[in-house]
Amino acid sequence: MFDLIHDAAKRRQVILGAFVAALVCFGIAYAAGAYAGHAEEWLERPFMMILFGFVGCWVLIVLAKLVMTPLLQRDEDYYRKGDDDQDV
Amino acid sequence: MFEHFHPGFIFFLVGLFACVGSEKLRKMILACGPFLALIAIFNLPLGLEQNFTFLQDWTSHYMYVDKLSWVFGLVFCIMGCIGGVFSCHNKSPLEAICSMGYVGASICCTFARDWITFLFFWELMAATSLFLVWSDPRPSSRGAGTRYILMHTLSGNCILFGVLLKLGQGEILVQNLVQGPHDAAFWFILAGVAINVAMVPLHAWIVDAYPAATFTGSVFMSSYTTKVAVYAMLRIFGGTELLIGAGVLMALYGALYAVMENDMLRLLSYHIVSQVGYMVAGAGIGTVMSMNGATAHAFCDILFKSLLFMCCNAIAYATGIRRINELGGMAKRYPTVFLCFVVGAFSISGIPLFNGFVSKTMTIAAAGQAHYALTATLLELASVGTLLSICFKMMYFIFLAPDKGMAPEIREIPTNMKAGMIMGAVCCTAIGVFPNLLYRYLPFGAVEYVPYTLPHVLQMLQLAFISVIPFLLFLPRMEPHTALSLDTDWVYRRPLKRLFFGLSSLCISLCHGLGHAWGVGTVQFMELCANPMKLLDARPFRHKRHYSPDNYRTSIADTIMIILTVLFICIYTFRTIG
Numbered sequence: 032m033f034d035l036i037h038d039a040a041k042r043r044q045v046i047l048g049a050f051v052a053a054l055v056c057f058g059i060a061y062a063a064g065a066y067a068g069h070a071e072e073w074l075e076r077p078f079m080m081i082l083f084g085f086v087g088c089w090v091l092i093v094l095a096k097l098v099m100t101p102l103l104q105r106d107e108d109y110y111r112k113g114d115d116d117q118d119v
Numbered sequence: 120m121f122e123h124f125h126p127g128f129i130f131f132l133v134g135l136f137a138c139v140g141s142e143k144l145r146k147m148i149l150a151c152g153p154f155l156a157l158i159a160i161f162n163l164p165l166g167l168e169q170n171f172t173f174l175q176d177w178t179s180h181y182m183y184v185d186k187l188s189w190v191f192g193l194v195f196c197i198m199g200c201i202g203g204v205f206s207c208h209n210k211s212p213l214e215a216i217c218s219m220g221y222v223g224a225s226i227c228c229t230f231a232r233d234w235i236t237f238l239f240f241w242e243l244m245a246a247t248s249l250f251l252v253w254s255d256p257r258p259s260s261r262g263a264g265t266r267y268i269l270m271h272t273l274s275g276n277c278i279l280f281g282v283l284l285k286l287g288q289g290e291i292l293v294q295n296l297v298q299g300p301h302d303a304a305f306w307f308i309l310a311g312v313a314i315n316v317a318m319v320p321l322h323a324w325i326v327d328a329y330p331a332a333t334f335t336g337s338v339f340m341s342s343y344t345t346k347v348a349v350y351a352m353l354r355i356f357g358g359t360e361l362l363i364g365a366g367v368l369m370a371l372y373g374a375l376y377a378v379m380e381n382d383m384l385r386l387l388s389y390h391i392v393s394q395v396g397y398m399v400a401g402a403g404i405g406t407v408m409s410m411n412g413a414t415a416h417a418f419c420d421i422l423f424k425s426l427l428f429m430c431c432n433a434i435a436y437a438t439g440i441r442r443i444n445e446l447g448g449m450a451k452r453y454p455t456v457f458l459c460f461v462v463g464a465f466s467i468s469g470i471p472l473f474n475g476f477v478s479k480t481m482t483i484a485a486a487g488q489a490h491y492a493l494t495a496t497l498l499e500l501a502s503v504g505t506l507l508s509i510c511f512k513m514m515y516f517i518f519l520a521p522d523k524g525m526a527p528e529i530r531e532i533p534t535n536m537k538a539g540m541i542m543g544a545v546c547c548t549a550i551g552v553f554p555n556l557l558y559r560y561l562p563f564g565a566v567e568y569v570p571y572t573l574p575h576v577l578q579m580l581q582l583a584f585i586s587v588i589p590f591l592l593f594l595p596r597m598e599p600h601t602a603l604s605l606d607t608d609w610v611y612r613r614p615l616k617r618l619f620f621g622l623s624s625l626c627i628s629l630c631h632g633l634g635h636a637w638g639v640g641t642v643q644f645m646e647l648c649a650n651p652m653k654l655l656d657a658r659p660f661r662h663k664r665h666y667s668p669d670n671y672r673t674s675i676a677d678t679i680m681i682i683l684t685v686l687f688i689c690i691y692t693f694r695t696i697g
Contacts, residue, residue: 032448032521036595046591053584056577065574072487074499080578083496084585087503092593095378104379104602110612111259 053081123167125182126156126196127226127240133203134219138212145215149207150535153199153222160196163189168232180232180292186562187414191229191350193560194418195222197546198342198425205429205539206335214254218339221247225343229350233291234282241278241315244344245271251336252328263331266608270324274314281307297358297405309356315348316399318365319372322392323608326376329391330384330441334432337384338539341428342421345391349398349417358405363486366400367497369393374504376606381599382441383431383517386508387424390467393501394420394479400498401482404489410563412482418557419474419550423466426543427509430460433536434517438526443513443599448522453532457518459540466547468510469502471579473551477558477570480579484568503586510583511590512597 035042057078060066066077074080106112133152137145169182184192199222206218224247228240245268252264284304285291296305317325325345329337356362373393380386394416401413433456434449435441450457466473469480479502486495550557558566590597673681 032451033515033519034521035515035591036520036598042591042594046588049584049587049591053581056580056584060574060577060581063573063577065577072492072495074496074578075574080581081585083499084503084582085588087500088507088586088589091375091378091500091504091507092589092597095375096593096596099375099604100379100602103605105605107601107603109603109605 053084057081123163123169124159125169125227125230126159126163126192127223127230129153129156129159130199130219130223130226134216134223137219138216142210145209145212146207146535149203149209149215149219151203152219153196153203156226157196157200160189160192163192165189177235178233179236181227181236182230183232184230186560187350187354188229190414190418190560190562191346192226194421195226195229195343195346198222198339198421199226201425201429201539201542201546202335202339202342204542205338205536207535208533209333209335211254211333213250214333214336217247217250217254218336221251221339221343225347228347232293234285234293235291237293238275238278238282241347242271242275244347245275248336248340248344251340252332254336255331255333257331260331263328266611267324267328270314270321274311277307277311277314279311281305281309281311293354295357296355309359312348312351312355313365315344316352317345317348317369317392317395318399319368319392320607322369322372323606325391326385326388326606327608329388330382334436338425338428338432341387341391342425345395346417346421349395349402349413352399352402353410353413357402357410359403360405362399362403363491363494364403366396366398366403367494367501369396369399370498370501371396371504374501374508376604377508378504378512379599379604380508381443381601383435383443383513384428384441385604386443386513387427387431390427390505390509391420391424393505394424394467396501397479397482397498400494401485404486404491404494406485406489407564408488408566408568409482409485411561411566412478412485412568414561414563415478415557416475416482419466419478419547422543422546422550423463423473423475426459426463426540426547427467429536429540429543430456430463431517433532433540436536437530437532439528439530440526442601443516444601445523445525446517447520448518450518452522452529455537456532456540459544460514460518462544462547464510464514466551468506468583469579470510470583471551471571471576472548474547474557476551476579477554480570480575481566481568499582503582506583506586507590511587512599516598 033041035045057080061077066075074083130153133148133155137148137152140148163184165184165186167182167184168180170178170180172178199219202218202222206214209215221244224240224243228237228244231237231240249264249268249271252260252267281304284302284307288304296308299305314321314324329340332340352362370393373389373391373396377386377389377393380389398413398417398420401409401416404410431441434446434453437453438446438449440446462473466475469475483495483498483502486492486498554570558568
């Protein structure tokens with residue numbers, strides 16, 4: 032199994048592989064003329080999908096893990112403590 | 120009548136026979152019976168109407184087949200077959216009848232043409248699914264089931280008020296209400312459907328109840344209640360612009376919570392909220408393409424979401440663990456489950472060749488085509504969240520990361536469970552590879568959308584590959600930890616509950632106090648009636664409170680005084696007269 036948390040070198044390899052794969056997809060799309068015409072949406076412009084995916088993913092992680100987690104996560108027994116072991 | 124048998128009634132019969140049959144017979148009935156319903160639905164011609172008159176002048180239009188009801192009925196039957204195979208090892212007759220009754224009620228609700236029949240099966244759906252939660256032996260399931268039925272009672276009552284108003288206006292048939300007046304009936308019915316569709320902030324019941332159901336019960340529950348509500352949204356509220364914002368909020372909200380979540384089934388429940396958001400937004404946009412997109416996504420969502428639920432429930436059944444941070448290495452231990460999970464994860468994330476790609480992208484494209492650019496962008500962002508939480512987080516931490524060895528027991532996964540998962544995976548892949556299998560049944564006009572164009576496929580792949588990078592950069596932080604995420608159910612599980620119990624205690628104390636005061640007052644009043652002279656006791660100058668006859672005897676001095684006074688009056692009177 033892959034221990035990507037502790038194996039930083041393997042993690043870097045996978046990151047590099049993903050980046051190259053995304054660039055290859057972009058390259059093929061560019062070569063095939065996917066971006067040649069007028070783009071109706073901004074996500075259809077060259078390189079925008081890669082930028083959107085990277086920034087969007089980053090924003091979601093930061094929001095969920097760094098903002099919402101400390102604000103909203105409690106102990107698992109939160110509702111069962113004290114008077115809360117009743118049915119409703 | 121028997122030429123066109125109602126598929127919902129077949130499920131009722133299957134449930135009934137499975138309940139009363141022996142264990143071996145039950146297994147066979149659950150595995151094979153639902154396929155009769157699948158045959159029955161393919162025999163239903165469009166436009167077929169069946170009625171049933173009772174109470175002299177009331178007619179139940181219990182089956183009307185049009186394109187929309189048929190396509191939903193079809194996917195409900197397919198899911199009934201998959202669920203029947205997945206759950207046929209169950210030993211509980213109650214679970215068998217409830218799961219099949221739940222499927223039957225959902226199909227009947229879809230085919231119901233009049234409001235009363237629709238509402239009846241809507242309530243039956245809630246009642247039957249409740250027992251799928253209560254069948255789980257965990258203590259937490261009892262409370263979760265109670266909260267579940269309270270929310271669904273609220274939903275049913277909202278619809279009931281609206282339906283009564285509609286009947287008062289002489290409208291008995293279920294129809295699109297958007298063109299008519301946006302009166303109280305409209306808002307009541309919308310509120311009732313919004314609860315069942317898990318619209319934020321009324322969604323918390325889904326995350327509360329689904330993980331609390333049994334291993335097989337949650338698979339059924341993930342497929343029906345919200346999808347019947349999506350059907351209602353499309354039929355009754357298609358084109359309501361308010362739904363666009365609500366749908367986008369649902370899609371993002373569910374995706375964000377899923378990134379935080381540690382419990383496998385709670386995470387998937389948040390993804391129900393998220394995926395249903397696409398359908399609600401599609402219904403709100405109201406164009407032919409968006410409504411078709413919402414229908415297609417509901418169809419595909421039932422297949423891939425139930426597949427993911429089946430995989431996670433199989434893991435939970437085998438290991439006894441539901442927390443992601445306690446699992447790992449499951450790909451090696453359960454390769455079949457892993458492969459099916461990959462199909463489900465790729466489908467929900469919209470990866471090409473899997474069914475999510477042909478349905479989710481249609482809804483997003485419809486938003487763009489209808490000039491809702493922000494809506495399309497935010498829905499695309501929500502799909503990044505889906506990639507992040509299911510394709511990367513769940514797949515890595517449950518299946519690919521090193522095993523943490525925390526499983527208290529390792530059980531073999533029954534063959535029928537594996538068969539159910541494989542059936543689901545085959546359906547997801549078949550629709551993904553051949554989208555026309557689904558597109559030709561879409562009800563709102565001809566489908567002009569072509570999912571498999573080179574730019575489109577490559578754009579999706581760019582998105583999938585590039586999203587890996589932030590996930591891996593944050594990997595140590597992405598590992599979930601044992602915690603509970605507070606949601607909107609906090610409102611009724613904490614302050615409202617305390618307010619309710621506080622008010623109840625106050626009422627009880629008041630009743631006790633008033634009862635005591637009434638009792639004391641009554642006794643004193645009766646004593647007073649028995650002896651009115653006691654009233655004199657209340658005067659402040661009387662010191663002796665307790666009854667004594669001496670208190671009421673006049674003294675000698677008083678007697679002599681009275682006699683002398685009377686004598687004086689008599690003498691004076693006689694002398695005056697004389």
